[in-house]
Amino acid sequence: MSFFKKLKDKFSNNVEEEQSTEKYREGLSKTRTGFTSKINDLVARYRKVDEDFFEELEEVLLQADVGFETVMDLMEELRFEVQRQNVKDTSNVQSVISEKLVEIYEAGDQQLSELTFAESGPTVILMVGVNGVGKTTTIGKLAQRLKNEGKTVMLAAGDTFRAGAIDQLDVWGQRVGVETIKQSEGSDPAAVMYDAVRAAKSRNIDVLICDTAGRLQNKVNLMNELQKVHRVIAREIPGAPHEVLLALDATTGQNAMIQAQTFKEVTEVTGIVLTKLDGTAKGGIVLAIRNKLNIPVKFVGLGEKLDDLQPFDPQKYVYGLFAEGLDHEEQEEMSSDK
Numbered sequence: 001m002s003f004f005k006k007l008k009d010k011f012s013n014n015v016e017e018e019q020s021t022e023k024y025r026e027g028l029s030k031t032r033t034g035f036t037s038k039i040n041d042l043v044a045r046y047r048k049v050d051e052d053f054f055e056e057l058e059e060v061l062l063q064a065d066v067g068f069e070t071v072m073d074l075m076e077e078l079r080f081e082v083q084r085q086n087v088k089d090t091s092n093v094q095s096v097i098s099e100k101l102v103e104i105y106e107a108g109d110q111q112l113s114e115l116t117f118a119e120s121g122p123t124v125i126l127m128v129g130v131n132g133v134g135k136t137t138t139i140g141k142l143a144q145r146l147k148n149e150g151k152t153v154m155l156a157a158g159d160t161f162r163a164g165a166i167d168q169l170d171v172w173g174q175r176v177g178v179e180t181i182k183q184s185e186g187s188d189p190a191a192v193m194y195d196a197v198r199a200a201k202s203r204n205i206d207v208l209i210c211d212t213a214g215r216l217q218n219k220v221n222l223m224n225e226l227q228k229v230h231r232v233i234a235r236e237i238p239g240a241p242h243e244v245l246l247a248l249d250a251t252t253g254q255n256a257m258i259q260a261q262t263f264k265e266v267t268e269v270t271g272i273v274l275t276k277l278d279g280t281a282k283g284g285i286v287l288a289i290r291n292k293l294n295i296p297v298k299f300v301g302l303g304e305k306l307d308d309l310q311p312f313d314p315q316k317y318v319y320g321l322f323a324e325g326l327d328h329e330e331q332e333e334m335s336s337d338k
C-alpha cells in the first residue's frame with residue numbers, strides 16, 4: 001500500500017481528523033505550486049533515478065527553505081533508500097521522499113508536538129515573538145481551540161508597549177468569550193502577569209495565555225522583561241509557565257530562523273507556532289526549524305479563520321505537500337475505496 005493511501009486510511013474514519021487534513025491540503029496549496037510542482041516536473045522530465053536527478057532535487061528542496069543540513073540528510077537517506085528498494089523509476093520516488101520527510105521530522109520524541117498541561121491548577125502559556133508575526137491572532141485562535149476542548153481560558157494583556165495591543169487582545173477575548181486581564185498602556189508587564197495569575201488561580205481557570213511585547217532591538221531588555229515575567233509567574237504557580245510558545249511568521253523565511261535563535265538565547269522556548277504557512281510557497285521551513293533549532297513546531301497557522309490554527313502533524317503536513325502529486329494509480333486506488 002502506498003504512503004498516501006496509508007495516510008488517507010488513517011484519517012478517514014474520523015471526521016475531525018479528516019477536516020484537519022483538509023486544512024493542511026488547502027493551507028499548503030502555495031507551497032504545492034512552488035515546491036511540489038517542481039518535484040513533479042522533475043519526475044516527469046527525468047523518469048530514471050540518476051545522479052543528475054538527485055542534484056536537481058537537492059536544488060528544489062533548498063529553494064523551498066528546507067534548510068541546508070536537512071536537505072543533505074534527506075539526500076543521503078534518499079540515495080540509500082532508493083538503492084535499498086531498488087527504485088529505478090522517478091515516479092516512485094515521491095512516496096519515498098514523503099516517508100523520509102516524516103521520518104526526519106519525527107526523529108526523536110514524537111509526543112513533542114503536544115502541549116504540556118499542569119497536573120493541577122492553571123496551565124500558563126507564555127506567547128513570545130516579534131510584532132507583526134500574528135501573535136495576537138494566534139492567542140485568539142488558541143483560546144478558541146482550548147475552549148472547544150472544554151477548558152476554561154483567560155488571557156493576559158502583557159504587551160503593554162505596542163499601542164493598541166491591549167485592545168486588540170481584548171477584542172479577541174470578547175470574540176472567543178473569555179476574560180482578558182489588562183492594565184493601561186505602558187504599565188509593567190510583570191504587574192499584569194501577577195494580576196492575571198492571581199485571577200486565574202482564584203477563578204479556577206484551566207489555561208491562562210499571556211501575551212508579551214516582542215521587541216528585539218535590545219536583547220538585554222527583552223531578556224530582562226521575559227525573565228521578570230517568568231519569575232512572577234513561577235512564584236505564584238510553581239512549575240509555570242508550562243509552555244513558552246514562540247510565534248514565527250513562515251513567510252519571513254531566514255528572518256524567522258534568526259528570530260528563533262535570538263529568542264532561544266534569551267528564554268527557554270518550548271514550542272513554535274508557525275503562522276501564515278498558507279502565505280508562503282516555501283513551506284519547507286517547518287523541516288528546517290525542526291532540524292536546526294531542535295524546537296518542536298506545536299501549531300501551524302493555515303489561514304486567517306479561527307479554526308485555521310492546527311496542531312502540527314508531520315504526516316498531515318507531508319500529505320498537504322504532495323496531496324495533488326498522487327499518480328493516477330493511487331488516485332484510482334483511493335477513489336475506488338470510497
Ligand SMILES: Nc1nc2c(ncn2[C@@H]2O[C@H](COP(=O)(O)OP(=O)(O)OP(=O)(O)O)[C@@H](O)[C@H]2O)c(=O)[nH]1
Pocket residue numbers: 129130131132133134135136137138168214274275276277278279300301302303304308
Ligand atoms: N493567512 C494567514 N494570516 C494570518 C495567520 N496568522 C495571522 N495572520 C494575519 O496576520 C496579521 C497580523 O496578525 P496579528 O495577530 O494582528 O499580529 P500583529 O498584531 O501584527 O502583531 P503581534 O500580535 O504582535 O504578532 C493579521 O491580519 C492576521 O489575520 C495565518 O496563519 N495565516
